[in-house]
Amino acid sequence: xxxxxxxxxxxxxxxxxxxxxxxxxxxxxxxxxxxxxxxxxxxxxxxxxxxxxxxxxxxxxxxxxxxxxxxxxxxxxxxxxxxxxxxxxxxxxxxxxxxxxxxxxxxxxxxxxxxxxxxxxxxxxxxxxxxxxxxxxxxxxxxxxxxxxxxxxxxxxxxxxxxxxxxxxxxxxxxxxxxxxxxxxxxxxxxxxxx
Numbered sequence: 001x002x003x004x005x006x007x008x009x010x011x012x013x014x015x016x017x018x019x020x021x022x023x024x025x026x027x028x029x030x031x032x033x034x035x036x037x038x039x040x041x042x043x044x045x046x047x048x049x050x051x052x053x054x055x056x057x058x059x060x061x062x063x064x065x066x067x068x069x070x071x072x073x074x075x076x077x078x079x080x081x082x083x084x085x086x087x088x089x090x091x092x093x094x095x096x097x098x099x100x101x102x103x104x105x106x107x108x109x110x111x112x113x114x115x116x117x118x119x120x121x122x123x124x125x126x127x128x129x130x131x132x133x134x135x136x137x138x139x140x141x142x143x144x145x146x147x148x149x150x151x152x153x154x155x156x157x158x159x160x161x162x163x164x165x166x167x168x169x170x171x172x173x174x175x176x177x178x179x180x181x182x183x184x185x186x187x188x189x190x191x192x193x194x195x
Contacts (some may be wrong), residue, residue, distance in 0.1 A: 006089030015113035
């Protein structure tokens with residue numbers, strides 16, 4: 001289950017708030033994600049393998065990293081951490097099958113803030129929230145949808161093969177019928193002359 005780090009996100013964001021408000025594009029705001037990951041991972045037992053960014057591989061044009069989402073690698077759950085106005089904490093459960101976790105190491109960051117990051121407030125042992133029961137239902141429905149989609153694809157392929165076979169048999173029948181009709185007419189014609 002994803003640990004609640006909403007207080008830490010607020011704390012990390014504070015020195016960058018003026019810079020963030022002055023840079024309104026998604027590409028500029030995306031620069032905050034590596035800062036969040038670096039600072040959050042310092043306090044996690046998983047280290048650099050805990051918090052990372054979300055990569056959407058199903059984007060129609062290119063691989064896409066949203067400007068506002070972090071992923072907790074141990075459970076692959078994702079959370080919105082930014083809005084147009086500043087930090088938020090909105091959990092969304094496990095990522096889709098076509099999405100992936102990626103380390104934020106090496107990604108570009110905003111310029112260092114004019115005031116340094118304050119010392120991290122002590123993090124009490126916050127109980128981990130159990131996933132909302134609806135997420136389990138959503139995950140079950142997504143699995144069922146995936147299974148039904150695969151079954152539909154297989155059935156469609158089998159139907160296509162069957163249709164090709166029917167088309168081939170129809171052509172063969174027409175050819176055989178034409179040949180047998182010609183033979184019958186040929187025999188009838190021959191019999192008529194003999195009579």
